[in-house]
Amino acid sequence: MTVDLFFERLWEQYLAVTPSADSIHQLLGKGAEVVNDHIAVRTFNLPNTGVDAFAKHLIAMGYRKGGEYHFANKHLDAAHFEHDDPTVPKVFISELQVESLSPESEAIVQGLAAQVNNDLYQRPEVFFSGRPWQLSYAEYQTLLNESEYAAWLAAYGYRANHFTISVNQLAGMDDLQQVNQQLKEAGFSLNTAGGEIKGSPEVLLEQSATLADQAEVVFSDSKHSIPSCFYEFALRYPKPNGELYSGFVEASADKIFSSTDSAQ
Numbered sequence: 001m002t003v004d005l006f007f008e009r010l011w012e013q014y015l016a017v018t019p020s021a022d023s024i025h026q027l028l029g030k031g032a033e034v035v036n037d038h039i040a041v042r043t044f045n046l047p048n049t050g051v052d053a054f055a056k057h058l059i060a061m062g063y064r065k066g067g068e069y070h071f072a073n074k075h076l077d078a079a080h081f082e083h084d085d086p087t088v089p090k091v092f093i094s095e096l097q098v099e100s101l102s103p104e105s106e107a108i109v110q111g112l113a114a115q116v117n118n119d120l121y122q123r124p125e126v127f128f129s130g131r132p133w134q135l136s137y138a139e140y141q142t143l144l145n146e147s148e149y150a151a152w153l154a155a156y157g158y159r160a161n162h163f164t165i166s167v168n169q170l171a172g173m174d175d176l177q178q179v180n181q182q183l184k185e186a187g188f189s190l191n192t193a194g195g196e197i198k199g200s201p202e203v204l205l206e207q208s209a210t211l212a213d214q215a216e217v218v219f220s221d222s223k224h225s226i227p228s229c230f231y232e233f234a235l236r237y238p239k240p241n242g243e244l245y246s247g248f249v250e251a252s253a254d255k256i257f258s259s260t261d262s263a264q
Contacts, residue, residue: 001124003061003088010039010160013128017156017215017228020188021163024210024231027186028170028179037166037234038080038090041127042153045095046113048121051079054093057124063091067247071254074149075100080248089164092248096149105146108139112154131157137219140226152260155217155226162209162259164232168244176206176235183210191230191259198252204237204245207252212260230259 015022025034043049055065063081070077071094078094098109115133120126135154144151152161165179173179176197180190190196191209199206215228236244 001061003083006061006124007089009128011163014160014163014229018213020210020213021231024183024188027182028165030171032171035166035169036089037164038092039160039164040092040094040162041158042149042161043093043095044098044109044113044153045077046098048118049113050095051077051093053121054127055079055081057127058091066090069248069250069253071250074254074257076149082246090246096147096153101150102146105143105150108143109150109154126158129158131155134220137222137224140219148261149257156228160229162230162232164234167233167235176208176233179233180208191256193258194255198255199249201237203249204239205249205252206235207256208233209256209259227260232256
């Protein structure tokens with residue numbers, strides 16, 4: 001699969017449950033090209049389904065691992081991948097430590113994974129394959145009471161959790177404050193966990209994000225509107241050698257995850 005087709009498919013799937021993204025794309029782009037800094041994907045740390053299972057497809061498309069991260073409070077491990085072509089978006093993949101869940105929630109997740117043919121994970125299309133298992137609303141609620149991450153992944157499956165606009169390459173914008181102000185004036189709600197802007201020039205990365213849209217999800221027993229995906233904005237600063245920092249900041253990313261919280 002080509003990189004262009006890969007991101008095209010991810011973007012189409014993302015827009016289907018995140019209609020605000022198209023409006024934001026038009027608002028900030030003003031007709032010019034909008035450059036994507038990175039996307040993020042969620043998964044479980046189960047056999048055949050963790051970070052490594054997804055990463056092998058990225059490596060086949062010219063990516064390499066850029067950094068590893070750990071989020072103790074959310075029981076997540078993650079890694080980001082960079083392409084040999086610096087103009088190609090980075091990919092951030094996180095995985096939930098399923099063993100950290102209660103026995104009831106762990107059993108639900110194990111039951112979801114058992115429904116999936118492992119052949120799915122052998123194809124790059126797994127990134128935008130959606131939900132490959134049946135899930136009841138009661139199971140979703142059980143997971144949600146314990147882990148927003150687990151509940152979201154169980155409900156939506158495999159897709160880009162968010163796309164990210166590179167503010168560095170956004171025409172007419174000098175900083176993240178300007179971006180946030182335009183978004184708020186246009187009526188978009190921002191993630192305020194840890195402040196509207198997460199990070200600082202000192203850590204070489206500033207990020208902000210909208211709150212997730214709502215989308216109707218068909219469960220095995222009912223339909224419900226729940227948080228879907230969001231849009232992120234990243235401003236990167238140069239390292240001492242002059243190159244832009246390409247990694248991620250754990251403390252900031254931890255707050256970005258909250259964009260899909262039901263309580264937001």
